[in-house]
Amino acid sequence: MPAVCVYCASSDAIDRRYLELADEVGRALAAAGLDLVSGGGSVGMMGAVAHAVREAGGHTTGVIPRALADREVADLAADVLVVTEDMRERKGVMDNRADAFLALPGGIGTLEELLEVWTSRALGMHAKPVVVLDPYGDLEPLRALVDRLAAAAFVLPEARDAVAWTTSVEEAVHALTAAG
Numbered sequence: 001m002p003a004v005c006v007y008c009a010s011s012d013a014i015d016r017r018y019l020e021l022a023d024e025v026g027r028a029l030a031a032a033g034l035d036l037v038s039g040g041g042s043v044g045m046m047g048a049v050a051h052a053v054r055e056a057g058g059h060t061t062g063v064i065p066r067a068l069a070d071r072e073v074a075d076l077a078a079d080v081l082v083v084t085e086d087m088r089e090r091k092g093v094m095d096n097r098a099d100a101f102l103a104l105p106g107g108i109g110t111l112e113e114l115l116e117v118w119t120s121r122a123l124g125m126h127a128k129p130v131v132v133l134d135p136y137g138d139l140e141p142l143r144a145l146v147d148r149l150a151a152a153a154f155v156l157p158e159a160r161d162a163v164a165w166t167t168s169v170e171e172a173v174h175a176l177t178a179a180g
Contacts, residue, residue, distance in 0.1 A: 002033075003034065003035040003036065003037050003098050003099050003100075004037065004100045004101070005095070006036060006101075006104065008045035008104035009044045009045045009046070009110060010039065011107070014044065019044070019045060021045070021104065022045035022046075022104065024169050025104065026053040026056065027055075028169045030054075032176075034058070034176065034177070035060070036050060036060045036061065037094050038061070038094075039062070039064060039094070040062030040078065040081060041073050041075060042073055042075040045105075051077070059079045061080040062074070062078035062080070062082070063081075063093045064081065064083055064084070065083070065086055065090050067086075100129040100131070100176045101117045103131070105136065118159075118162060119159075121162045129176050131165075131166060133167070133172040134165065134166070135167050
């Protein structure tokens with residue numbers, strides 16, 4: 001079964017609409033027959049998407065660094081839970097287990113993960129779909145910044161276009177399952 005790595009917020013202090021978005025994404029992934037690879041946390045959007053995938057009959061793999069697992073935030077209900085030594089190893093395991101990447105709104109960790117897979121796709125290091133789901137415009141400033149950098153010739157147009165920007169769960173799932 002193809003697997004989608006989802007990057008998103010792991011905070012419980014966020015507006016409820018983001019948790020509802022994560023739930024909707026999880027259900028849609030499972031309905032599309034897509035497995036989930038996540039950061040292995042049980043909190044925030046990360047926990048909500050994993051819970052929704054499982055509740056809808058899908059399979060989840062969580063990948064969490066030992067330091068976070070030791071803080072008791074690991075998704076112990078994951079079908080597979082991989083504990084890594086650090087964040088770098090975590091990202092490598094997540095990348096290797098994923099057939100596509102989906103970024104939802106989140107903090108600097110989400111941005112860092114998105115930019116890394118976006119860059120590696122733009123450099124031809126993988127051909128996996130990279131999709132941003134941004135229904136509330138939270139990531140629009142990033143898109144505008146990259147557009148500005150492309151206009152100034154710092155970013156090649158094909159690198160800018162290596163990400164699919166979506167505003168609905170339906171669009172995002174379509175972009176994930178379209179040929180990469």
